[in-house]
Every structure is written in C-alpha cells, then in structure tokens.
Amino acid sequence: MSFNHKHLIDITEYSADDIMQILETAQRFRSVNERRIKKIPTLKGFTVVNMFNEPSTRTRSSFEIAEKRLSCDSLNFGGSSTSTVKGESLVDTVETLCAYKIDMIIVRDKHAGVPRKIADVSGAHVIDAGDGKHQHPTQALLDLYSIWQAKGDLNGLKVGIVGDIGHSRVCGSLIPALKIMGCEVTVIAPPTLMPARPEVLGADHVTCKIEEALPELDVVYMLRIQRERLEGAPYPSLREYNMLFGLTQERERMMKRDAIICHPGPINRGVELDSFMADHPERSVILDQVYAGILTRMAALYLLLGGSEDGITA
Ligand code: CP
Numbered sequence: 001m002s003f004n005h006k007h008l009i010d011i012t013e014y015s016a017d018d019i020m021q022i023l024e025t026a027q028r029f030r031s032v033n034e035r036r037i038k039k040i041p042t043l044k045g046f047t048v049v050n051m052f053n054e055p056s057t058r059t060r061s062s063f064e065i066a067e068k069r070l071s072c073d074s075l076n077f078g079g080s081s082t083s084t085v086k087g088e089s090l091v092d093t094v095e096t097l098c099a100y101k102i103d104m105i106i107v108r109d110k111h112a113g114v115p116r117k118i119a120d121v122s123g124a125h126v127i128d129a130g131d132g133k134h135q136h137p138t139q140a141l142l143d144l145y146s147i148w149q150a151k152g153d154l155n156g157l158k159v160g161i162v163g164d165i166g167h168s169r170v171c172g173s174l175i176p177a178l179k180i181m182g183c184e185v186t187v188i189a190p191p192t193l194m195p196a197r198p199e200v201l202g203a204d205h206v207t208c209k210i211e212e213a214l215p216e217l218d219v220v221y222m223l224r225i226q227r228e229r230l231e232g233a234p235y236p237s238l239r240e241y242n243m244l245f246g247l248t249q250e251r252e253r254m255m256k257r258d259a260i261i262c263h264p265g266p267i268n269r270g271v272e273l274d275s276f277m278a279d280h281p282e283r284s285v286i287l288d289q290v291y292a293g294i295l296t297r298m299a300a301l302y303l304l305l306g307g308s309e310d311g312i313t314a
Contacts (some may be wrong), residue, residue: 003304007115007125007128011180012176016181022299022303026295033069033294040071041071043071045072046074047103048067049074049106050063050064050067050078051107052077053114054110057140059139059293067273070301093123097124098270104126105122105124108131112132113297117310128216131167131169132169133172139173141296143264144178144181145292146284146292147260150285154181159178159224160213163224165189166193174188175203185202187201190244215255216258218258220259222262222265224266225238238270249274259283261278262289263278263286264289
C-alpha cells in the first residue's frame with residue numbers, strides 16, 4: 001500500500017487507513033528492536049535534523065534512536081546553542097539547514113504553527129514533535145499503538161482523557177486520532193483546566209465528574225499538569241488537584257477490571273497520578289508507550305521518506 005503524505009503535522013489529515021498503516025509498520029519494526037543487533041540499512045543516505053527548541057526526554061531520545069536504528073544521518077540542533085539567540089529568524093535558520101540538502105526536519109517549539117511554517121519555506125519533510133498547545137501527532141500514534149497492543153482493537157473503545165485539557169497539545173492530536181479510529185472519547189477536567197469552548201475538541205462527552213466517568217472507561221489517559229504553561233495556577237493547589245482529579249488507589253476501585261492507564265510523560269507523581277497507579281503491574285502501560293515511541297517514530301520516518309510497508313529490509 002502506498003503512503004501519500006509528505007509531512008506529519010496535523011493528524012486530522014490522516015485517514016484510519018493511513019494511521020493503521022503506520023501502526024502495522026511499527027509492529028513490523030518490533031522484531032528489529034528485539035534483536036541483538038538493532039540496526040537496519042533502510043534509510044542509509046537520508047539526513048534528518050532534530051530541531052528541539054523546547055526540552056524533551058522521550059520524544060527527542062526516541063527519534064534519535066529510531067534514526068540510528070534505520071541508519072540515517074542525524075543532526076541535533078536547537079535551543080540556546082544556535083544563532084537564533086543572535087536574532088537569526090526561523091526562516092533564515094531553516095533555509096540555512098536546507099542548503100545542506102537535508103531530507104527531513106523534526107521540530108519541537110513552544111510556538112504553535114512553527115512546523116507548518118517550516119514546511120511552507122523548506123522542501124524538506126517535516127514532523128511536528130510538539131508545537132505549543134497545538135498538536136503532538138507522534139505522541140498520538142504511540143498512544144494508539146500502545147492501546148491497540150493492550151486491547152487488541154481500537155474500534156468502539158471508551159477512552160477518558162483526564163486533566164489539563166486546556167494546555168494540552170497531546171489532546172490536540174489524541175482526541176481526533178481516537179475519533180478517526182472509532183473510539184468514544186470523554187474529556188474530564190475541572191472547569192478551569194478546560195478550554196473556553198470544549199466542543200471544539202471534538203470529544204463525545206465533556207464532564208468535570210471523574211467518579212461518574214471512570215466506571216465506563218476501557219482506557220484512562222491521565223494528562224500531565226503543565227506547570228510551565230500555568231501562569232498563576234487556576235486551581236487552589238497541586239494537593240487539592242490530586243484529591244479531586246488525581247488517579248489514586250481509592251479511585252482504582254471505580255475502574256473496570258481490565259481498564260488500562262496511559263500517561264504521555266513526564267509524570268507529576270502524587271499530582272495527576274499516584275505512584276501506585278503509575279507503576280501498577282496490570283493496568284499501567286506507561287513504559288509500553290515509551291517503547292512504542294521508538295516503533296511508531298521508526299514507522300513515520302520510514303513511510304514519510306518513501307518506504308512501503310512491504311519493503312522493510314532486514
Ligand atoms: N510525552 C512527551 O512529549 O515527552 P517529552 O517532553 O519528554 O518528549
């Protein structure tokens with residue numbers, strides 16, 4: 001099956017078939033990652049720039065590992081070590097990088113819209129690795145992969161996303177991705193952490209009553225409270241947030257017997273998620289999500305740079 005996308009910036013541009021193709025390609029890369037020698041020559045000769053202008057542990061490291069496992073050349077670039085601190089514009093920076101005949105730019109930036117701007121001014125493929133409060137499409141892909149692996153099917157699952165909805169770029173990609181794949185989505189948050197017009201999120205249900213929603217859910221997706229984006233926290237305290245909305249051991253008793261727990265990381269332990277729940281041996285798939293980050297990012301790199309699902313070389 002061919003893959004007809006140049007960029008991965010907005011998950012709503014992808015169909016259910018496109019997303020399934022990425023998840024199935026990720027599944028094929030699993031065997032590569034479980035060998036002793038975890039490297040294949042598939043993208044040898046391609047050059048990828050990882051432009052991270054905001055901190056990252058998971059996204060950045062998993063892209064770097066994915067690139068190494070596929071044998072492409074990588075340039076790690078961004079933040080305060082670049083000439084942007086001397087006033088060089090984004091466009092001039094991108095044009096400089098493109099003069100090296102690079103093939104792809106993976107970008108994280110605190111400003112929404114930067115990946116699209118880069119795609120407009122460069123001939124390179126672009127992957128959005130998280131832009132402001134807008135989108136984080138590869139996070140949605142790794143989440144879908146992890147849920148698919150845990151549940152066997154995505155269609156018809158009831159997924160609840162709990163927490164800092166208003167500041168979340170994870171939500172910006174995950175809600176439409178879940179809807180595209182046939183899930184029923186409930187968003188759960190205090191009114192102060194909900195967007196002013198929650199209907200634009202596209203979720204099926206919006207509520208501030210976590211106890212009413214929990215017993216129905218197959219997947220409980222806890223969001224990080226984004227302290228760095230909260231200027232003057234619009235709720236009394238982190239302790240009170242934990243009491244009212246945190247996934248605690250008491251609230252586990254309200255969950256379905258086979259419901260799983262997801263979190264994009266990094267976790268604020270004791271705020272949105274108690275350690276007992278984050279490390280729960282049967283329910284938590286948080287470290288599976290981390291591993292899925294490599295598989296799905298390998299799949300995205302491979303398909304965007306022109307590989308077909310059938311052409312994975314050993
Ligand atoms: N989930 C996520 O994007 O984590 P990092 O900020 O560590 O990349």
